Each structure stands twice: as C-alpha cells, then as structure tokens.
Amino acid sequence: MRTVIWEQNQVWVIDQRKLPLTLEYKKCEDYRQVALAIKDMLVRGAPAIGATAAYGMALAAARFCNLERPGFLQKMEEVSKEFAATRPTAVNLFWALREIGQVIEYNRDKQPGEISKAILQTAEKIVGDDIDTNRAIGRHGNGLIPPTANILTHCNTGSLATVEFGTALGVIRTAHGQGKKVHVFVDETRPRLQGARLTAWELVQENIPATLIPDNAAGMLMKDGRVDLVLVGADRIALNGDTANKIGTYNVAVLAHENNVPFYVVAPTTTIDFDMESGRDITIEERTGEEVTHIDGVQIAPQGISVYNPAFDVTPARYITAIITEKGVIQGPFGDKLRSLGGKDMREVKP
Numbered sequence: 001m002r003t004v005i006w007e008q009n010q011v012w013v014i015d016q017r018k019l020p021l022t023l024e025y026k027k028c029e030d031y032r033q034v035a036l037a038i039k040d041m042l043v044r045g046a047p048a049i050g051a052t053a054a055y056g057m058a059l060a061a062a063r064f065c066n067l068e069r070p071g072f073l074q075k076m077e078e079v080s081k082e083f084a085a086t087r088p089t090a091v092n093l094f095w096a097l098r099e100i101g102q103v104i105e106y107n108r109d110k111q112p113g114e115i116s117k118a119i120l121q122t123a124e125k126i127v128g129d130d131i132d133t134n135r136a137i138g139r140h141g142n143g144l145i146p147p148t149a150n151i152l153t154h155c156n157t158g159s160l161a162t163v164e165f166g167t168a169l170g171v172i173r174t175a176h177g178q179g180k181k182v183h184v185f186v187d188e189t190r191p192r193l194q195g196a197r198l199t200a201w202e203l204v205q206e207n208i209p210a211t212l213i214p215d216n217a218a219g220m221l222m223k224d225g226r227v228d229l230v231l232v233g234a235d236r237i238a239l240n241g242d243t244a245n246k247i248g249t250y251n252v253a254v255l256a257h258e259n260n261v262p263f264y265v266v267a268p269t270t271t272i273d274f275d276m277e278s279g280r281d282i283t284i285e286e287r288t289g290e291e292v293t294h295i296d297g298v299q300i301a302p303q304g305i306s307v308y309n310p311a312f313d314v315t316p317a318r319y320i321t322a323i324i325t326e327k328g329v330i331q332g333p334f335g336d337k338l339r340s341l342g343g344k345d346m347r348e349v350k351p
C-alpha cells in the first residue's frame with residue numbers, strides 16, 4: 001500500500017484520520033493542500049512526512065515554473081519555509097527539504113522548467129529510496145527476531161508511516177513473511193491512537209497475530225515475562241543515540257530496561273540528525289489540548305481543565321539496545337558509530 005502517490009501534477013495521500021473505518025485517498029492539486037495534509041496529520045510518521053513534503057515541493061515548482069528565474073527561486077524558498085513550519089520534530093521533513101534545496105541550488109542557473117524537472121526527479125528518488133530502505137531495514141532487523149517472539153510496539157511504524165512497507169513494522173512483516181511465529185502487542189498510543197487505529201489495522205490486514213493493549217498495560221506484560229523484545233520507530237535520532245519518538249516511548253524504554261527486555265529503535269539513516277549531538281536539543285511538538293480532552297469529538301474531561309500534550313518524548317541512548325537501519329544494526333553504546341553512517345548527497349540529480 002502506497003501512502004503518497006504522484007500522478008500528473010497531483011499528489012494523493014491517504015487520509016489517515018479516517019482509518020481504520022475508511023481507507024480514503026485525498027487529492028492535493030496545490031502545494032498548500034499538501035502542507036495542510038502534513039500539519040493536520042492526514043499524513044503522519046517521519047519518513048511519510050519527508051516524502052510527502054518532497055512531492056509538495058515538486059507541486060509548487062510545477063505551479064511556479066512559468067515565473068522568471070529570480071521570482072521562481074524566491075517562491076521556492078518561501079514554499080520550503082512553509083513546509084518546514086508544518087511539524088517541528090521529525091527530522092525527515094527537514095532532510096527532504098534540504099535535499100530539494102540542494103538540487104535547486106545546484107541547478108539555479110537553469111530555466112525554471114528544468115529546475116522543476118530536477119525537483120520532481122529528486123522527489124521520486126526520495127520516495128523510491130524510502131521503499132528500498134525499508135526493505136533493507138526489514139532484512140537487517142529480521143536477524144534479531146527469534147523463531148518465536150512476542151514483540152511490543154508503540155505508535156505506528158508501518159506502510160502508513162513511510163512510503164510503503166514500514167520500519168519497525170517492516171521488521172515484523174519480514175519476520176512473519178519468513179515463517180517466524182511473531183505475535184505483536186500493540187500499544188494503543190494515546191492521545192491520537194496511532195497504535196489502535198493504524199498499527200492494529202495494518203496487522204489485521206496482513207493476518208499477523210496481534211493484541212491491542214492500553215498503553216499502561218505494557219509494564220505488567222513485561223514484568224510477567226510476556227514480551228521478548230520491543231521495536232519502535234523514531235522521529236529524530238541525535239548523534240549520541242538519544243531518540244525522539246511518539247510520546248510514551250520513553251516509558252516503554254524504561255520498563256524494558258527494568259525488565260531486561262531488549263529495546264530496539266528501527267529507523268532509516270535519514271532519521272539521524274547529523275547536526276545534533278544530543279537529544280537535549282530536539283524540539284518537541286506540543287499539540288492542542290483537545291486531543292486529550294476529546295475522543296472523536298466527544299468531551300471526556302471537564303471544561304476548563306488545563307492540558308499538557310507533548311507529541312513526542314526523548315529516550316536516552318542508554319536505554320536503547322540497538323538501532324536498526326538500512327545500513328545494518330548499530331549496537332549500543334553508540335559512541336561515534338552513528339556519526340560514521342554519514343549522509344547521502346543527491347545534488348548530482350540533473351534534469
């Protein structure tokens with residue numbers, strides 16, 4: 001299942017807010033609709049956000065390529081800033097915008113039409129690479145999964161959170177596909193319920209055995225010896241291994257540590273922030289209190305209560321057993337291991 005599709009100067013995204021009841025693609029004909037789809041969480045999950053923003057930039061380029069070169073370049077800078085302002089934590093967004101920005105810079109002496117073609121090619125490459133990367137992550141991660149395993153996961157890391165296949169859920173898919181007897185405990189993931197709405201839905205679609213649990217049941221399951229390992233995704237990994245992921249991930253990591261359960265972070269190297277030394281500097285998105293006081297529009301808390309609703313937390317590297325990437329499994333302690341994974345340079349993409 002593809003989360004984001006480019007078709008004749010239109011971008012189609014799955015409206016994930018409607019799942020699991022309805023699978024519906026929304027058409028975006030203008031880059032602003034794409035930006036809104038990210039901001040309003042029709043599209044969510046770090047790699048999916050990056051890929052969608054890349055297509056959004058391509059949509060903007062197609063719209064503005066009739067302008068003179070200076071006007072076009074100015075517009076593209078403004079559009080990039082609009083995308084950067086949609087969500088602050090997942091670094092894949094900023095990575096994708098930087099890749100596109102470098103391609104614009106490399107081709108800046110060409111005609112806007114040519115630059116626009118290079119932007120679309122780059123977006124297509126970001127999308128295609130994400131799929132290949134996830135399959136590689138699945139293969140590497142599968143090596144850590146025993147023939148029979150109870151796996152606990154938090155939030156959504158499946159096809160819906162990426163372009164296709166998924167990261168942590170991609171590892172589970174791979175292990176299941178290889179005939180391993182995997183069973184997944186799915187944290188419901190309050191308040192947006194990505195576990196209940198999205199992960200559970202993906203697992204049911206593929207007949208992978210799974211049990212949905214309230215977030216606060218994870219500790220008891222681990223204490224009772226019913227969880228063999230934890231697999232979670234990431235929104236931003238600092239160079240020391242500190243990892244921002246969906247709120248509640250830190251709780252799971254501490255519980256795993258207390259109960260000697262291996263805790264794996266599964267993410268592409270595009271989720272590593274090579275400019276950030278430690279998780280202390282990661283910006284944590286705060287979302288509206290209504291996500292906590294209401295469920296599907298129904299008020300469940302008294303009017304007037306104040307709410308704190310951080311969307312992510314940072315798990316210190318010391319709680320992370322290993323980070324599973326497309327380049328291999330990086331065992332903790334991480335030292336300088338993440339820095340040496342480096343980045344990719346896509347400036348060579350030409351029209």
Ligand code: MRU
Nearest residue numbers: 044045046155157161233234246
């Ligand atoms: O707020 P969201 O739904 O965008 O947050 C998503 C997560 O935290 C995911 O676990 C993370 O992006 C990993 S995606 C493979």
